[in-house]
Amino acid sequence: MAEHSLKEKTAKGLFWGGISNGIQQMLNLLFGIFLARLLTPADYGMVGMLTIFTTIAGTLQESGFTVALANKKNISHQDYNAVFWFSVLTGLSLYLILFLSAPLIAQYYRQPDLIPLARFVFLGFLISSTATAHSAYLFRNLMVKQKAIAQLPALLLSGTTGIIMALHNMSYWGIATQSLVYIATINLSFWYFSPWRPTFQLNFRPLKEMFSFSSKILITNIFLQINNNIFSAIIGRLFAPKEVGFYTQANKWNTMGSSFISGMINSVAQPVLSQISEDKDRQQKVFRKMLRFTSYLSFPAMFGLALIAPEFIQLTIQDKWMSCVPILQILCLWGAFMPITTLCSNLIISKGKSDIYMWNTIIIGAIQIIVILIAYPWGIYMMISVYSVLNILWLFVWYYFIRREIGLSLYHAFKDILPFAGIAGLVMIATYFLTASITSSVLTLCSKLILASVGYLGIMKVAKSEIQKEILRYLFNKKVSAK
Template sequence: MPEQSLKEKTAKGLLWGAINNGVQQILVLAFGIILGRLLSPSEYGMVGMLTIFTLIGNSLQESGFRAALVNLKEIRHEDYNAVFWCSTFIGIAAYLILFFCAPLIARFYGEPELLPLSRYCFLAIPIASLGTVQGAYLFRNLKVRQQAISGILAHIISGCLGVTLAFYGFSYWGIATQSLTYLIVVTLCSWHFSSWRPTLHIDFSPLKPFFSFSSKILITNIANQINNNILSVVLGKFFTSQSVGNYNQANKWNATGHQFITGMLNSVAQPILVKVRDDQERELRVFRKILRFVAFIAFPAMFGLSTVTRELILITVGEKWTSSISLMQLLCIGGAFIPISTLFSNLIISQGKSNIYMWNIISQVVLQLITVLCIIMMKGSIQTMVIVYVCINIIWLFVWRTYAHRFIGLKFRMLMSDLLPFMLPAIIACCIGGIAASLIGGHIIVTFIIKILVAAICYMGIMKLSNAEIMHECINYLLKKKVS
């Protein structure tokens, strides 16, 4: 593929990814604000306790097949068909297992209400399994616009339904129904936009060539879900459902920020890196350009979100969520580095090195588990857990860098030269915004607006003075000018 064609595909993919994730995150925020005012932290916590089980079940049914299908240079109907039926059967089996394990889950948390709620929430697993192959088809063929339409439509329908149920007193059942409805709509849309259809000729033999790769992705995805949700489980077991609710509220805002960037990135990174992996020099050049773009967006967005956390929580969901403010500030700082780690993981997967990806994530999860258990034994606070959790995730970025150096020659100085020109200005801009707001004072909404405006102006001003190439390329593309 010609360089210009690849650049154009990447730019279009990132643009549609930005539109998709931007609109989706706005919808998530809008419906989340309404639900946050209608429901209590304890009600949020009930569904939060079950999240890890649903995510692990979805990882099982997906089984790493999505990444495996994308990595195939030549793909056949038989490959898609084998994955479809395997994913469907695993999804049904996973639901049945969790259905009968529901009493144990309710007993583990000491919440009898979790028994019927868990069996309802776990329906997400077989529903999601029906869209795994169609989603992989759209992803492999860079159908980002179609994925955007599916996600946006799903958020609108599910959000309206969830808010309606919460308004009429259905409590946490509204959140559970919202999640299920989202998956149903996304699955239906994926079928609509995908031209591939399964056949009744069931043959699992095509799975054998990439089972070694996909099985490692599966184990890694499960480890990732444990790592991302370990604090919800610990808080639900050793603290209260209210603590889980406060943490989940904080993490929801954090996730809304970094998922906008990671979702945009995931829409193009792996397919693009797969296309250039036979040319190491070109792959390094492509990787570093994407890395600079991610840093340009992630640092000001997430550091800025951390800066306005207090105002944002009080304005949107109210004082009953005050306990989540300090947690959200910490999580947002760590959230700035999540898209960068995601890019590194996409690089490892694009190289076909699922074993390295797997052991790297497992090592990180083991370290997280050990530290969390030590903090519990020492009767540490929730804030201490979050601080350590964030620090480990940031430090692990340099572990990813060592593998990037092995595969594409990314040196430490290259990483720093790609990150620091955006990280330091973002910190400076947010500090100036905070100082300006404190000097001017006024109503909380005024403070919120001043922080955002001053920080944004300072950051873009620094980018202009430093003549940041990535900023000019983004502006030129959006203005339909030719990027040199």
């Protein structure tokens, strides 16, 4: 019964995680197209230069306590309350520090206009600090459906705000305001859906129990944000805002694609794997099924995005953004493997080994910075290529720790990943050559989408893919239940 209940919770979590991320990416796609048509690469570059500061500050105010709360066996009101007040006070302190540091940030990038923009953008992590505990409550209790519903009004309001401001020629201020409206709206929704409420009992003792675990998550997440945003910081220093804008735009589309799958996995993986962390065989079985599910979706999605990138960029955000196409295609290769890295890190965390997660992320982050700076003289494409290859190869390091924790053999790992990667790659290559003679961009895009989708799903059916069968069976049962 317990196993059936966990399986049902996992399936529901993935289902609602898929709906949530699907709606989110669709709305981001629509609003992103409108904004990219109205704004310039330099506008995106201005906001992109600040991303590394906002994400690191947001990570500091959260301090890894969301994951720590999810991993805690027994939890109380005092645990959530301590996290709430710590997050709020830390968020306020960090905002004051960065508010005063805005002139130094502007001086680093040699962009005086960043001073007021930075002080406005940094309000985002201050606002988000008020809902850290509520978000943790929803995450721990696998309330994926509620989080999915919360995103809809946030995306609609923020996207509409961004477009209205862009239409009134407010340039990068529209992008910044869009972000703040999204954060404020989704935090209000988290308060609404979470039954937990803070009290004015400032007792931080529960944090001591969680700190040894959460501190490692905190350090890891800081380096993770540095890893994810180091390009914007380095390019912003070495190149013009326009170049940062091209990278930011390409990275945005790549992230939208990979985060659709990563978001589904993140919504359930760590809480589910934590619940069965004492049963090594069962955890391996669950992990392998998640690995196959991730590979089944990730490789065709990201290889497909690389395939349609030229037509997609040209038709949606116009020729002024075509320089971001090769950047996007390179990033998509790494983006296909990114959800697998996410799944591996969730398993490590579920085993309580936050130190492994921390050092793994720190080392890869340090190596990335070194190789990026070495590759700089050969241009931005070489920098991104080296970055992508390095991250793909680093999966073998993650595998070493996965094998040590749950005994997963390399043969079974390859068996769960390579068939999906190989079939998706061959389908995309065949589709490319079959559509190479078509001159119309619209017809090329439609042909690529149809041929690639039919080819991949058809081969999976002929190969009798169990994951595809299970997905279709679950979706079919959902429809039957709905009737």
